[in-house]
Amino acid sequence: KAGVTQTPRYLIKTRGQQVTLSCSPISGHRSVSWYQQTPGQGLQFLFEYFSETQRNKGNFPGRFSGRQFSNSRSEMNVSTLELGDSALYLCASSLGLAGGLYNEQFFGPGTRLTVL
Amino acid sequence: AQTVTQSQPEMSVQEAETVTLSCTYDTSESDYYLFWYKQPPSRQMILVIRQEAYKQQNATENRFSVNFQKAAKSFSLKISDSQLGDAAMYFCAYRSSGSTGRRALTFGSGTRLQVQP
Numbered sequence: 001k002a003g004v005t006q007t008p009r010y011l012i013k014t015r016g017q018q019v020t021l022s023c024s025p026i027s028g029h030r031s032v033s034w035y036q037q038t039p040g041q042g043l044q045f046l047f048e049y050f051s052e053t054q055r056n057k058g059n060f061p062g063r064f065s066g067r068q069f070s071n072s073r074s075e076m077n078v079s080t081l082e083l084g085d086s087a088l089y090l091c092a093s094s095l096g097l098a099g100g101l102y103n104e105q106f107f108g109p110g111t112r113l114t115v116l
Numbered sequence: 117a118q119t120v121t122q123s124q125p126e127m128s129v130q131e132a133e134t135v136t137l138s139c140t141y142d143t144s145e146s147d148y149y150l151f152w153y154k155q156p157p158s159r160q161m162i163l164v165i166r167q168e169a170y171k172q173q174n175a176t177e178n179r180f181s182v183n184f185q186k187a188a189k190s191f192s193l194k195i196s197d198s199q200l201g202d203a204a205m206y207f208c209a210y211r212s213s214g215s216t217g218r219r220a221l222t223f224g225s226g227t228r229l230q231v232q233p
Contacts, residue, residue: 033220033221035221042223042224042225043207043221043223044223045220045221045222048219048220055219056219056220058220088159090161092161104166105163105221106163107153107160107161107162109158109159109160110159110160
């Protein structure tokens with residue numbers, strides 16, 4: 001079974017631009033969560049989607065948004081990019097909502113976003 | 117809010133030796149889960165081991181085991197017979213049981229493990 005895939009793997013943007021990252025979960029998984037990883041702030045939760053609905057949200061400004069499609073694929077969008085948005089963005093999928101011990105989250109390889 | 121603390125930014129171990137990575141957490145919840153994730157240079161986060169808070173028995177997965185001390189809010193990872201492939205960043209993570217709606221993982225700052233041949 002194919003793992004979680006994220007595209008693109010690397011991205012370079014300039015301040016003020018917007019960006020869209022994509023995540024394809026493992027087949028059959030319906031929940032997708034997004035995390036931001038930076039050297040300064042570490043790993044921080046962005047949001048979780050399940051059945052095309054945002055179910056959980058972290059403490060990020062409204063410039064960060066996401067959506068999930070009927071095939072469970074998810075996209076996250078960052079508008080008006082700032083230098084501080086440079087990070088590794090990780091996507092994780094799970095069968096259902098991430099509430100049970102064995103409802104494990106499987107992570108993708110991440111998208112490295114650099115904002116110049 | 118829950119917090120997870122890893123006080124060892126870097127650790128080093130000789131191949132075939134044993135190493136213990138420390139993790140403490142703070143929570144007011146009684147039901148939760150704890151995890152150790154490994155992130156090698158490829159950046160792919162891999163689940164190493166998991167522990168349910170209500171289980172007193174420490175989890176074990178092959179060469180990996182934990183020492184879970186609920187009262188002390190401590191969750192350390194022991195790696196036995198260390199191998200070169202164990203070199204990676206290790207993250208301790210906390211997750212609520214889900215009953216409160218808070219299901220996101222809260223990660224520690226990580227411990228970089230080097231394995232010396």
